Amino acid sequence: MTTPRISPFPAATVLGYPRIGRRRELKRALEAYWDGRATAAGLRRAGLDLRRESWTRLAALGLDRPPSNTFSLYDHVLDTAVMLGAVPERYRGPSAEDTYFAMARGTDRVAPLRMTKWFDTNYHYIVPEIGPDTVFAADPGKPVAEVREARELGLSTRPVLVGPVTFLLLAQGVPGGARRFAPLDRLPDVLGAYKNVLAALAAEGVDWVQLDEPALAAGRTEAELDAAGAAYRRLGALPDRPGLFVATYFGSAGAALPVLADTPVEAIGLDLVRGDDHLTAAWPEALAGKTVVAGVVSGRDVWRTEPEPALAALAALRERAGSVSVSTSCSLLHVPYDLAAETTLEPALVRRLAFADQKVAEVTGLAARLAVLPPGGGPSLPPPAAPVPTRPPAPPARSPYEVRAAAQAAHLRLPPLPTTTIGSFPQTGELRAARAALAAGELGEAEYDRRVRGEIERVVRLQERLGLDVLVHGEPERNDMVQYFAEHLDGFAVTRNGWVQSYGSRCTRPPILHGDVRRGAPITVRWAEYARSLTAMPVKGMLTGPVTIVAWSFVRRDLPLRDVVFQVADAVRDEVRDLEDAGISIIQVDEPALRELLPLRAADQEAYLAWAVEAYRRATSGAGDRTQIHTHLCYSDADQILAAIDGLDADVTSIESARSHGRILTEPAVAAFARGLGPGVYDIHSPRVPDAAEVEKSLRALLDVLPPGRVWVNPDCGLKTRTYPQVEAALTNLVTATRRVRDTVTSGGGTGTDARGG
Numbered sequence: 001m002t003t004p005r006i007s008p009f010p011a012a013t014v015l016g017y018p019r020i021g022r023r024r025e026l027k028r029a030l031e032a033y034w035d036g037r038a039t040a041a042g043l044r045r046a047g048l049d050l051r052r053e054s055w056t057r058l059a060a061l062g063l064d065r066p067p068s069n070t071f072s073l074y075d076h077v078l079d080t081a082v083m084l085g086a087v088p089e090r091y092r093g094p095s096a097e098d099t100y101f102a103m104a105r106g107t108d109r110v111a112p113l114r115m116t117k118w119f120d121t122n123y124h125y126i127v128p129e130i131g132p133d134t135v136f137a138a139d140p141g142k143p144v145a146e147v148r149e150a151r152e153l154g155l156s157t158r159p160v161l162v163g164p165v166t167f168l169l170l171a172q173g174v175p176g177g178a179r180r181f182a183p184l185d186r187l188p189d190v191l192g193a194y195k196n197v198l199a200a201l202a203a204e205g206v207d208w209v210q211l212d213e214p215a216l217a218a219g220r221t222e223a224e225l226d227a228a229g230a231a232y233r234r235l236g237a238l239p240d241r242p243g244l245f246v247a248t249y250f251g252s253a254g255a256a257l258p259v260l261a262d263t264p265v266e267a268i269g270l271d272l273v274r275g276d277d278h279l280t281a282a283w284p285e286a287l288a289g290k291t292v293v294a295g296v297v298s299g300r301d302v303w304r305t306e307p308e309p310a311l312a313a314l315a316a317l318r319e320r321a322g323s324v325s326v327s328t329s330c331s332l333l334h335v336p337y338d339l340a341a342e343t344t345l346e347p348a349l350v351r352r353l354a355f356a357d358q359k360v361a362e363v364t365g366l367a368a369r370l371a372v373l374p375p376g377g378g379p380s381l382p383p384p385a386a387p388v389p390t391r392p393p394a395p396p397a398r399s400p401y402e403v404r405a406a407a408q409a410a411h412l413r414l415p416p417l418p419t420t421t422i423g424s425f426p427q428t429g430e431l432r433a434a435r436a437a438l439a440a441g442e443l444g445e446a447e448y449d450r451r452v453r454g455e456i457e458r459v460v461r462l463q464e465r466l467g468l469d470v471l472v473h474g475e476p477e478r479n480d481m482v483q484y485f486a487e488h489l490d491g492f493a494v495t496r497n498g499w500v501q502s503y504g505s506r507c508t509r510p511p512i513l514h515g516d517v518r519r520g521a522p523i524t525v526r527w528a529e530y531a532r533s534l535t536a537m538p539v540k541g542m543l544t545g546p547v548t549i550v551a552w553s554f555v556r557r558d559l560p561l562r563d564v565v566f567q568v569a570d571a572v573r574d575e576v577r578d579l580e581d582a583g584i585s586i587i588q589v590d591e592p593a594l595r596e597l598l599p600l601r602a603a604d605q606e607a608y609l610a611w612a613v614e615a616y617r618r619a620t621s622g623a624g625d626r627t628q629i630h631t632h633l634c635y636s637d638a639d640q641i642l643a644a645i646d647g648l649d650a651d652v653t654s655i656e657s658a659r660s661h662g663r664i665l666t667e668p669a670v671a672a673f674a675r676g677l678g679p680g681v682y683d684i685h686s687p688r689v690p691d692a693a694e695v696e697k698s699l700r701a702l703l704d705v706l707p708p709g710r711v712w713v714n715p716d717c718g719l720k721t722r723t724y725p726q727v728e729a730a731l732t733n734l735v736t737a738t739r740r741v742r743d744t745v746t747s748g749g750g751t752g753t754d755a756r757g758g
């Protein structure tokens with residue numbers, strides 16, 4: 001085995017950088033391409049411009065060898081699947097773009113690949129499908145092209161690839177079903193493809209490649225760790241390769257650290273923000289010969305790094321590793337670009353903040369200080385902070401479900417298989433423009449309100465015409481389901497430009513939760529009340545749950561997360577009570593992020609779920625028996641938290657199901673749910689409109705596993721990203737299908753429905 005000649009790893013680096021564009025240029029370019037307003041060449045050009053701008057900026061901020069291949073037109077896991085040739089046959093289209101976006105978004109002909117959370121972040125990746133017959137064939141085109149593009153700017157870069165173990169652990173085995181195929185079984189073949197990619201990069205003169213292995217920090221089985229060791233021994237033994245930097249993040253590397261240390265990889269990345277045991281745990285001796293890339297600057301929050309403890313950690317690591325480089329804990333994908341773009345934040349808050357560009361400066365600043373720190377010198381490690389104990393008393397629970405269900409059935413008198421939607425209706429250009437004009441002071445409050453009311457009326461009339469059973473007001477007043485509440489609660493600040501990518505072209509602007517949370521006045525009541533005044537049909541009030549509000553915000557670090565969530569729960573509780581007082585009999589409290597905050601390590605999960613469920617019940621248990629509480633969780637992978645979802649004790653739960661093809665319903669825990677259930681029968685994440693026959697088929701499949709009295713019919717999420725023509729067509733088909741099925745079932749009672757039929 002020849003050891004490749006490798007230059008030293010840069011003293012300061014970041015694991016990745018935002019890619020959506022400072023003014024969301026990528027979003028605009030993608031939408032123009034999808035709408036047929038731009039060509040594939042135009043889209044490629046927009047991507048190139050963004051990459052150039054990022055590399056130039058990183059170089060200007062003092063990073064001498066920035067990462068590359070961190071850009072993606074949609075998702076980096078999807079890019080990896082394409083790089084490895086793992087493209088399911090049904091997606092292959094006339095052009096590379098057709099194939100790529102068919103996997104990401106589906107077409108009229110095929111549903112897209114599944115999409116789910118990237119670990120416990122709010123970024124979503126496309127789930128690759130790997131089967132026993134998947135043919136792997138390396139296509140290093142994208143990473144190689146980016147190396148060349150950067151070279152034209154005079155920059156050498158470090159290509160970033162999703163590592164083989166994480167790639168396979170995130171993939172879905174096909175065929176699915178009872179005997180699910182484990183993608184990790186294909187590791188030897190996948191490594192063959194990585195070998196070719198590494199050789200192509202080496203031939204391009206690349207000296208370091210970064211292999212992201214966040215899955216290794218999530219606590220893995222013996223067998224998985226063995227696979228990881230074997231993988232990196234094999235890649236490390238290749239004669240034709242760049243230096244290998246394996247980045248673990250989103251937690252402590254734990255048992256994976258000695259495994260990686262025992263392979264020929266030259267550098268290992270550790271998340272020192274989340275993995276606080278790295279400095280106290282036993283240190284594998286083999287690390288003395290390697291570079292440790294120390295993630296001391298958080299890539300996941302917007303807070304400024306305390307320099308002294310970071311420097312102390314770096315100095316301590318330097319005593320034990322061959323060399324230490326300063327880095328972010330993970331990619332900066334999860335934070336906004338630049339604090340300088342914010343003009344409306346309080347100066348006192350600004351002093352506590354750092355966005356991506358400020359974090360790059362922190363990394364280079366720390367590296368400069370470390371370089372001049374004499375060996376053995378440096379500040380000593382601070383003792384771990386004691387958590388602040390503040391635990392408010394639990395409010396009383398609701399009546400037993402049977403009591404509530406009877407009261408609700410008598411009060412609401414819904415037909416069997418009631419139809420409803422998840423809350424939002426399409427956000428029109430007019431509405432967005434009105435909101436922008438209001439923010440800019442060009443539109444008065446009264447005129448804005450008038451337009452929102454106009455939209456509510458339109459949505460109510462539409463739902464009446466379509467024949468839905470439980471109506472919503474459509475959420476036209478909300479730019480975003482979390483931001484809207486943050487704007488109306490004390491303790492939050494909202495940004496102007498703090499966009500982060502959620503998936504594909506979608507971005508969110510997470511609010512900054514920096515102080516104690518309190519609700520002053522009612523927030524949503526007037527809109528719900530207005531909708532209710534327009535119709536004789538029941539109108540469902542819409543709130544965002546405490547876990548989701550916190551999960552989709554950047555959260556203060558001086559209080560335990562649980563206590564922050566409880567504060568928000570109490571604010572939501574006040575809103576539930578006010579909605580009820582205003583005559584709203586159905587209130588949905590969404591918790592789509594319940595799964596997202598689940599700790600990656602199994603040992604921490606139970607405690608989290610217990611307090612998360614308690615927070616939800618705190619928020620909702622003030623409702624009377626007659627008031628029907630709904631909850632909504634979207635995206636798949638709810639498998640692990642089904643008991644907790646049941647524990648929320650909502651009267652009706654709508655869950656993702658369309659995109660995972662009803663997989664969730666095969667779980668015994670779901671069949672055991674005692675209360676109402678609305679497994680989404682229309683995948684709103686895709687522009688595709690299901691026909692009535694398809695919806696009818698899903699409904700009949702539902703009725704094979706659930707008693708009819710428990711089934712609700714709804715899309716799998718809010719409709720705000722769709723267009724009105726798509727929504728009208730899909731809901732028409734949904735109602736048609738429901739009526740057909742309704743005619744053939746008799747109600748089993750129990751969801752607040754009676755047996756009047758459709």
Ligand code: MET
Pocket residue numbers: 422423424475481542590592632634717718719720
């Ligand atoms: C991501 S869950 C969205 C729920 C929200 N009520 C909506 O319909 O938009």
Ligand SMILES: [Zn+2]
Pocket residue numbers: 422592632633634635716717718
């Ligand atoms: Zn949803």
